[in-house]
Amino acid sequence: MRRSLPLLSLCLAVPALVAAPPKAQPHGLDLAGMDRSVAPGDDFFTYANGAWVKHTEIPADRGSYGIGREVADLTDRRTAALIKSAAASKAPAGSELRKIGDFYTSFMAEKAIDRKGIRPLQPTFKAIGAIQDRKALAHYLGTTLRADVDVLNATQYHTANFLGLWVAQDLDQPDRYAPFLLQGGLGLPERSYYLDPSEGMAAVRTQYTTHVAAMLKLAGLSNVLTRATAVVDLETRMAKAHLGREESGDIQKGNNHWAQADFPAKAPGLDWNSFFTAADLSKQAVFVVWQPGAVTGLSALAAEVPLDVWRDYLTFHAIQHWAPVLPKAVADQSFAFYGKVLSGASQPLDRWKTGVALTNQALGEAVGKAYVAKYFPPSEKARAERMVSNIKAAFRIRIEHLDWMSPATKAKAVAKLDALKVGVGYPDRWRDYRSLKVVAGDAFGNLQRAERFDYERNLKKLGHPIDRTEWVMNPQLVNAVNLPVMNALNFPAAILQPPYFDPKRPMVMDFGAIGAVIGHEISHSFDDSGSLFDATGKLENWWTPEDLKHFQASANQLVKQFDAYEPFPGLHIKGKQTLGENIADVAGLAAAYDAYRLSLGGKEAPVVQGLTGDQQFFLSYAQSWREKTREPLLRQQILTDGHAPASFRPYTVRNLDAWYPAFQVKPGQKLYLAPADRVRIW
Template identity: 55%
Template sequence: MKTRWTPVKTAIALALCGATFAMTPGFAAEQGAAATQAKPAAATMLPGDDFFAWANSEWLASTEIPADRGAWSSMHALADETNQRIVKLIEAAGADKAAGAEARKVADFYNAYMNEAAIEAAGAAPLRPHLARIEAIKSRTDLARVLGASLRADVDPLNATNFETENLFGVWINQGLNEPGRNVPWLLQGGLGMPDRAYYLDNNPKMAELRTKYQQHIAAMLTLAGFDKAEERALKIFALESELAQSHASREESADIQKANNVWTAKDFASKAPGMDWKTFLSAAGLGKQDRFQVYHPGAVTGAARQVMATDIGTWKDYLAFHLVNQYANTLPKAFGDQRFAFYGKALGGTPQQSLRWKRALSATNGAMDDAVGKLYVGKYFPAENKARIQQMVGNIKDAFARRIDKLDWMAPATRAQAKEKVRTMYVGIGYPDKFKSYEGLQVSPTDAFGNVIRAQQFHYRQQLAKLSQKPDRSEWCMPPQLVNAVNLPMQNALNFPAAILQPPFFDPQASDAANYGAIGSVIGHEISHSFDDMGAQFDAQGRLRDWWTKEDLAHFKAASQKLVEQYSSYKPFEDLALNGQLTLSENLSDLAGLAAAYDAYKLKGGEKAATQEADREFFTGYGRAWRTKMREASLRRTVLTDGHAPAQYRTYTVRNLDAWYDAFGVKPGQKLYLAPQERVRVW
């Protein structure tokens, strides 16, 4: 099963749900999060030589990556602890006869997933009616109908580096880029079983090896499902996916929101993307009555339609059958799940060992009923006093950011006024949404794991389609409370800080203000700053994609941003692989501005203690320690190639652009991270 909450993301998230804070382990069961391979620091390591290693030397020396992970970090540890708490709550709900109907559904979903004996007994039988519908395809019209009916609202905007979905397209329902008062359907590229077009097209030995292993995986899955001539079918499926990949946008292209601003009418599809029976497709997808669509990846839509006509129906049927089996492998007998992990966990992620069944069950439950699980969590683990304290910090950091805007000598008064309006009107959700989603009408069986996943996806899709007849809600959350992350929603001009990230090491009620402002304060500042990064700055206070900058201001902003691109492109985790400063620009800008705003807020509100060098050291150390992370080579390589965040080590290097860091630690010329004052990047 492809869970909705997974560990990586990039700038496309800003356009969809929002720009998230970090590569969170979230609910993912197969992969690890972005990190670093930095070695532990020696006792003589100076902060100015490697601040990441200096701040985390003891942790790096004593920590091993668990066998079932591609990486391990403070965020992984926090998510793991949160998940263990949640499982106990679910188990208690299952044993409590007085538990409410929604809590009972959560427990039934989880327990069905845990019932491996029932899953083994069912064998491949749950697949048969779905495979029969695929086998019944006789014409291109039939194919369009099945492709449309298979669409789900499974675009994971928090996992935007993997904006690929195994369905032919991703569907997302939200307000249009030019119409903030109206919800529209968005279409995004999909249809690939590997994370990105680069895995199909890049000409290097590592990618070639993964392509071979992926074809073997396709054949193995088909064999398990009872198909003959599996290798022959796998070759054709891979060839089809390779053709789809040719028309896909790159990561960098997807990060350009202007290229996503394509509004098509229903009639436009036939002329702009010939080859598909679009009337049948859209009707089967529940979109037949829609008159306007936001087509994020027009090239991919056109390319997919072309392949619908160019590729023989038999190959399409095999393609659909494989992806059905591949998506739901973890709710089928153990051999299916093991094979899926062998490719996605071991080959792609470098993870030696599969996660325990309870972790995968919880991941699936979170994906199906995230708000219901979140309600259980916050009721037990998020006290009101923590919410109040975080709200105060948010207010302080918003004030500090507004003050920074006032001090920008390069910004014109008109631009400054609109920037401050964005900060002033920003909705900030703390802990949990004002209104939880309802799961009334979702049928959950205590014995049918496969059916539960299918029904939950269909239920979610219907909920999303219902938004097409509703006005956009800027207080709607994009994250559940139990996710260790945070998000900026530019089209809503809103921020979400889930309860699960509002605990140590990010927020500790017992820690000093300096440490808390360095850790969770930088997270808050980061999300505020996403409203003014290279993509967020293109949206106004109402969430409309609009140019509200003067030409001179925009030119200055782009020039300053380019310096950050160059700085991050100079970092090389491997001899043959450097960071992509353009791909990571949005996050790097927000790291820089967010850390600076959090520092200002602490200095303004921290009283006499905040004026000391000791306090500054605590502040920056709190920031550095929040990023402690270790990663296996395969996962780190994938992160560098596909993630909009720089690996953790390089995110801590943000400090080298702040003058206060040099004063706090006595950083001098000759130390590796030292930048002369004129070389330090200053944007906001």
């Protein structure tokens, strides 16, 4: 997944963590999956999911597994069938269907890829070998600038670029796009993997060095262990320059506008003229430098580190970057570290699953167009839009009735809510892939051209009006997103299906599952990051000092609440790092609860499966976060992710008054909070 600015807030840390009910009860709560021996007031996650956790095994090709993973797998199987159908359709050359089919079948031709060996990389290796001075180094690094920085597929592959580019709405001038430069270059998930002195992290670094050496050997180099050690040392120096996850989330500190002419003085070492020329950004006057200290530190390394170390570093990252479309030996070695060591999986994904993922990455909206035509009828789009309207209305009422917020701030908050652009199912305008060239039998070239196509598509935004209808997610993705700077939401079609959204079960359960997701995404516009932007997306303080002080006090209360959770002895959840998601969980669940109650017009929901309406609502929410995660991946998530682990997110219920009588939660139980200690931000 993309590690982006806090300008893009995903509702889920990994795909599809919402629970699907068992096949015997496809349209209700999974009562058999509960553990009623546990008091809900002591551990609501285990109460709702304990039996399921006990009897569920994580598949060998996964670092984690939730029942909701079945939803994503079902979506992938459906998508694979659509892609295969496109391949068999003999669609006209150059058509989207032909491109989809040729891209996928080229990747699936594993024997043909093996026969080519690493020959497709030879032009890259030749370019790296030609780096004989610092200007040439800067030029090559500029050619690697992409719209992603450090991208980690949690089971198999990893990509790291020296710097990353994110083209988004300017924070100071919301009527224009700006290029954001982000720190990059690390092969491990985050700076602490290099700097943490613990025995466990030291072991990971040793295994990483072994992996780098193995990849360099596959690239045809000799003396690989010595070279790998130098590469890891370079990355360690990069890590020391990097900002941590929490610091990188500070929008006020990240909004640094540098003129292109400022770079040589502010970040000496890298030949910036050569870098920007190679990146096709030589005419761009101003950049937003999100982590200025890191850019300065990385630039200095470009001048200080020997060129032979840089060439080895670039060789390693080149073969690592293209591992999916290189021979099986390369892909297997990539999995041996990123899958086994970092995620705990014991076998790689089936090839077709990776093929679907890469096709979605390259031609996502073209595939999405076919997906929604078959699996997302207009009736479900309309039903989802009604639920969004209901929850927005409930959120508006919550704002209007806040006893701590001044009328002036309330008016600004309501204006922002009214201006919120909500996309349901799929974008209003589909992406144009006519300029993307796909060649049958050229898996490597197809992926290379698709990556370049996406980069150029982002560059073309610069100098043009803001398009608030643009989506950052494919319709066939089981997830949702808030774009605070765009004041917009995306709810892809794939998340709007059972068990998230099911017309055959009681409505209250939908409110507890997809309703909480919708409320969560709306709430992101008012979390610790989203609340910094006005209705137009401008970074501007629209709070009175008193209101802001109250908001920050409530946020700090939530930070302390999550800081106290301890998944492993001595390793606590980072309350500040996960604050935005935790605020959205609290506010979103509260808004979904209000919307469910308002929908009943003052009546009580019918008892279903022996459960009251409130019990159905809260259990639907808790079962929506069912997940088991292997220890290596869970530790990685705690260190790097802006989301709390899935098994702790159901504890959000302890901040809602209605949860207590619904499950007879009493003082003395572990999750009990006195009314004054319950967080009520929105």
